[in-house]
Amino acid sequence: MNSTNDAKELIRILEKSFDIKDFTTPKKNEISIVVEQNNLPTILTYLKDKGWKQLSLITCVDWIKENKFELVYVLFNWSNGTTFVAKTKIERENPEYMSIIDIFPGAKYYERDIHEFFGVKFEGNLDSEKPLFLELWDDKPPMRKDFDPLEYSKRKFPDRKYDVEVSKNAVKDAIKEGEINERT
């Protein structure tokens, strides 16, 4: 699949059975869709049968203003070199979603990863709530936008000095005072 026409054809087939909220081609050989959360596992199963056999990545985006988490599933088809990105949004409060380990067993650790860093629970993945990276973590999941690393550091290591504010303003001051060239 190397043309937008083929991508449109695939989307047309998907649209017949599912409610596709949005469809884009962010770059050559990449299709991106936004779907209802209930439809996503079925779409992933369909795509797997159609050649998107590899799960490249599952990740999460925190849309804090909307109060939503967006789960992003990236699949790759080795026979036609096309990436398929399927996205869905879930509520940010008590976030929970279905596990896809029955479709892609490789999802097991990605889901654990997302649980640890965003707090999303995956129903059906028995290990998804076990700690993986962050031993003895006692704060909110660190990749959430409302997690403040500076506050966390101050609480954990009160004896250290923090120059973050100073360095943040240093760049602005340097530009204002002309110390940094507008070279580029």
Place this chain on the structure above:
Amino acid sequence: MKELKLYLGPNHPGMHGNFSVHMYVDGDTIVRARPMPGMLHRGFEKLMERRLWMNNLALIPRICVPEPDTNEMVYAMAIEELTGIEVPEKAHWIRMIILELARIANHLMSLGGIGGPVGLYTGPNWGLADRDLILDIFEEITGARIYHMYIVPGGVRKDLSEEAIEKIKSFLDYLENRLPEYEDLIIKNPLFQRRTKDKLLLPAEVVWELGVTGIGMRSAVGEAYDIRKVDPYARYDQVEFYVPTANYSDGYTRVYFKYLETYQSIKIIRQILEKMPKKGKVWNKISSGSALRWRVPKGQVYTHVESARGEYGYYMVSEGEDKPYRVAVRGASYPQGLLGVEKYLPGTRIDDAALWMDTMGVCPPEIDR
């Protein structure tokens, strides 16, 4: 029969980087294995959200030390897709030279490094010494040995000098003559063969189950599944090279593939040096004004390249600000480093654990990024 709990790592001479495996053993056979990443705690993805687009260039090469340039490439590609900026023709070719040199450096380190866990200590010495010659070339081109910050959004930082090109040519001649010695030392060595032949198997169906890419995948499924071929970036569609494939993925095959792929990278760089435009721009501006004030248009994109260990990708979200809203790194060794360890170490011997990591090319910072 008594079951013991043992730790492999976090620091182990047979492995690259800090990564621990919690093993339950019976005698010297692993019964259960639990991967334990999180020994690095550097939080790259969070750091990236808090730094300017340009500042991140100094951060991302540090994600994977053996082959830092892939990070620069996927990061630059993602920004270029979001901004719609055209990369100058010459920059595409120069980027390929850098990526292939990095690939050779990674393969040399890995090929020699396999000597560590099997007891051939000359291997790591040779591998690192020859890799050092590539670092000399990088120093000539970019001013830095490991973290180059050379592939930037819009092209590369500066053009190649005549001296650098000469240095590359003479290194390629040297390496081509040198590689058969690696074959004699490592590939043909009975000690190495006894430890890796018909061991550490990776069946084809498991490749899909785990999501393994790169050499692990190609040595098992018998197809030339290489992103440089399947979804070419830069100018990989204009160079000829061969991708080794097999239907039997044991430790030996995977290491041998690294050896074969090094020859292919030499072949690619020679073609680039011939085909590359002699003159021309190497960098296009992303936007007017200071690089410290770059704003990347709103959008989401996934870009990927073929690293020495497999598919390496970035999922990037921009909200039109001066910093990325979210960057998710798809480390090439994530599947085999976590699920692979859990599923495929049981049944092997304790001393084969480091060999699995080595032959599968597990790079811990890609997992704990």
